[in-house]
Structure formats: C-alpha cells, structure tokens
Amino acid sequence: MLQALLRRSVYAGNGPSGDLKIVRALSGALGAAPVYPLGTSTAQDCVGLTSASHEDSHRTKLGWAASWGLAAAGFTTLCSTPLSIVQAEDAASTSGEQPPAKSPLKPIVIFVLGGPGSGKGTQCENIVREYGFVHLSAGDLLRAEMKSGSQYGDMIATMIKEGKIVPSEVTVRLLQNAMAASGKNKFLIDGFPRNDENRAAFERETGIQPEFVLFFDCPEEVMEARLLDRGKSSGRSDDNMESIRKRFKTFVNQSVPVVDHYDGLGKVKKVSATRSKEDVFRSIQPFFTEFQQANLLEATQMLLDAIDGGDYEAYAKLCDEKLTAFEPEAQGHLAEGLGFHKFYFDLKKPVADAASPESLALIRPKSTISSPKVSVYGDVAVVTYVRLQQDVGSSKTGFTSAHQETRVWQRKRDGKGLAEWKHVHFHRSAAPSV
Ligand SMILES: Nc1ncnc2c1ncn2[C@@H]1O[C@H](COP(=O)(O)OP(=O)(O)OP(=O)(O)O)[C@@H](O)[C@H]1O
Ligand SMILES: Nc1ccn([C@H]2C[C@H](O)[C@@H](COP(=O)(O)O)O2)c(=O)n1
DSSP, X not given: OHHHHHHTSEETTTGGGSSOEEOTTHHHHHTSSOOSOTTOSOHHHHOTTOOOOHHHHHHIIIIIXXXXXXXXXXXOOOSSSOOOOOOTTSOSSSSOOSOOOOOOSOOEEEEEEESTTSSHHHHHHHHHHHHOOEEEEHHHHHHHHHHTTOTTHXXXXXXXXXXXXXXXXXXXXHHHHHHHXXXXXXXXXXXXXXXXXXXHHHHHHHOOOOSEEEEEEOOHHHHHHHHHHHHHHHOOTTOSXXXXXXXXXXXXXXXXXXXXXXXXXXXXXXXXXXXXXXXXXXXXXXXXXXXXXXXXXXXXXXXHHHHHHTOHHHHHHHEEEEEEEEOGGGTTSOEESSHHHHHHHHTOOOOOOXXXXXXXXXXXXXXXXXXXXXXXXXXXXXXXXXXXXXXXXXXXXXXXXXXEEEEEEEEEEOTTSOEEEEEEEEEEOOOXXX
C-alpha cells in the first residue's frame, strides 16, 4: 500500500521515476492534512505541491466524496418499510441522532471475513490496538440497531437468530453512518460483506474497494467449540447449537463465494485461525507493516505542520517530554526537553491575512517531505527525509530551504493501552537557502 500511496505523490522534475520525490500529497491518503475536501473539483485543486493522477482525481469525485457525502439517492429499498434516507448529519445508527465528524480523507477499508467463531472480532481488537484502525463489526452494529428500538429491530432479531443475512440497505447504511461518525479514515469492517448482495450494495453506495480481505480459515468443529464456549457468557441469541448450524450453512453458501470473488481479484490474505490467539495475531502482523510506515509518515508530516503553523500544543502532543535534538539552532549542542523548541514557537508570527498582499510576510512556512525512508525496529522507528521548507522572506519573495532530517519515534501505550508513536529524537542538518 505504501507504494501505492507514494505513487500518488508528486515527483518533481523528472516524472514518476525521477529522483526527487515530494510526498506532501501522501498526507491526503494518510491523514496528515485534509487533502481532498468534499466538493472540491479535483485532488490537484486542494494540494499545494501535488499533481494527483487523472485516475485519482476522477475517483475523488466519483468515489471518495460520494462515500463521505453518504448520498442516498438511488438506494434501492428491499425492506418492506423503506429505510429513511440518512444523510451525513445523521448518527451511526439508521435512526440518525448524533452529527458525524466526516473525514475528508480517502477511506482505507479492510474487510475481515471468516466463519462464525473463527476469531475475527478477537483479532480486530489486536489490530486496532497496534495499528490504529477503526473496528466496525457489522454484527455489533446490527445488534445495537436492534436494541435501539429501531423499526427494523424485530426483523434484525429474527434474521440473527435464524443465521440469515439482513438486507444490505440496513447494514450498508449502518456502516456508512458509523464510518462518517468516526471522523477517521482507516476501517476494519468485520463480518461484511456476508453475501454478494452486501458486496454489491457497499461498492455501489460507497464507491470503495477494499485494500484487501483478511480471511480467517477455520474448520467448523473448532468454530463450533469456540461459539458454544462463548455462548456460556455472551448472551447472544445465536450462540446455540441450532443457530450455529444455520450460520455455518449461510457462511458456506453465501459468504464463501464473496471470499472467492475477492480471491479472483488477488485481494485475499488467508490466515490459518486454529492456532492460539497470539500466534494468529503474529501471522497477520506482516500485512499491516505498510500501514505502520504510513502512520509514521503521517505523524512526521503532522509534526512539521505543527511547527510551520506555530502550534506548540499539537507539537508537544506528538513528542516525548525528554525529546533530544541536534539541530543548527543548538549550535552543535544536544538540546534536551521541549523548552528549547518552545522558544521558537513563542516567537512565531501571527497568521497572515491571505487576502491582503501587505501581509504576505506573515504567511506561515510550509514543509514538504521529500525522499522519505521509514525503518521500523520493533518499538522504535527511524524516519529520514529531506524537508523542503517554503517561506516568505523580509523582501516578500518566496524562498525554499532544504534540510536533511532524521526523526526517531518510539512506540508507547496511551491510557487505553493503544499504541501511539512519540517523537524522541531528531537531527536536522544546516542548509543553505536559495
Ligand atoms: N485463536 C483462538 N484460539 C482460541 N479461542 C479463540 C481464538 N480466537 C478467538 N477465540 C475465542 O473464540 C470465540 C469467538 O471469537 P470471536 O468472537 O473473535 O469470533 P468471530 O469470528 O468474531 O465470531 P462471530 O462472527 O460469531 O462474531 C471467542 O470466545 C474468542 O475468545
Ligand atoms: N453483514 C452482516 C453481518 C452480520 N449479519 C447478522 C447475521 C449474523 O449471523 C449476525 C451476527 O454477526 P457476527 O457478529 O457473527 O458477525 O448478524 C448480517 O445479517 N449481515
């Protein structure tokens, strides 16, 4: 995926195979900055140094924007009572209460499939903890909708108990609303698409294709034992022998063909799910390495944006309080702690009024990451790149400076045990300006 993301970046001068790779556009797909806002005509319009491909700008208009707009026009109704059209302002449920914080970024979706009890939910929790995805379980969303007093409650309850598949209008709408409500752009969609109708409706309504399908391969006897065991405490109406048999049948007849479809597209990553939870997780981690690299580049771009924007709070949030640095400003000394850097934030110029030419000198600088390399060594990562910084000088003419930067990040845990990268050390070269 990283390669695909890099392909979306600008390659100044020499075209896609040129030496100088400028990856500010990368932030569009990675989440560092809102690069593809809704309603903008092309990706290119929105990004300073980028030249998104025609294909990408086309997809922006037809796919991503439409998916975030949640436009419900043309949504065919299969339910006896039509679902009300739920717009972006509506909630994660179909009833629509809380306003979502839509993400303007390109959504990245991974479908997580496998038989009932194969361990999808268990591994999704692990992935969320380590790689920062939003986990959306179609089954959980349906159960919540059922309990919410929705007009579809009885229908959903019957379908779940009978191991049948709820009509796509309901499930796709719940997923769309939950995606929009999350305000995030990286999703693990668990237990969906369960049949071809689910798949077609999701593709039609969102325009999103999954990055890949994570498929948990597990024999029925193993799944059966796990579900019966889960049934002792889950309170689920379908964790009993009768429902389990029906669910297995539905899985074989309706869900396996969906996996076959994606297999035909080369998108299935199959995992043997019979081993311990820890072993299964170890086997899926390599599939997420690229996302980890992407997260680190995203964090680095956020750091540069915070510096350029004079946003000390955002900067400090990304940094370890004991941050060490060799930078030209420290005159060959090792700067320790955030205080040294805060001095420069306190000096920052007020924001320019873009409409006023006199205030040109107040325009904030803008940094672009060029030629990045991300190396991850367990809980430590090294990000190296050339930082191109555009600024306006006292003579009100633009100038660019280039520095080589090496930034070291350490993976720590937040209060909820979720992994987060903290910036612990950097080294920046001095550079002549032109
Ligand atoms: N690798 C494993 N080894 C042993 N038990 C496991 C393993 N993975 C999951 N389990 C247990 O099996 C049960 C089912 O797991 P989980 O809920 O993750 O499955 P699922 O695929 O999401 O099921 P469903 O589709 O029915 O929601 C849980 O009780 C879980 O703790
Ligand atoms: N796409 C989906 C997902 C789930 N359901 C219903 C039918 C399932 O048996 C039930 C439980 O799902 P799980 O928690 O096992 O993923 O929910 C559906 O109709 N369509």
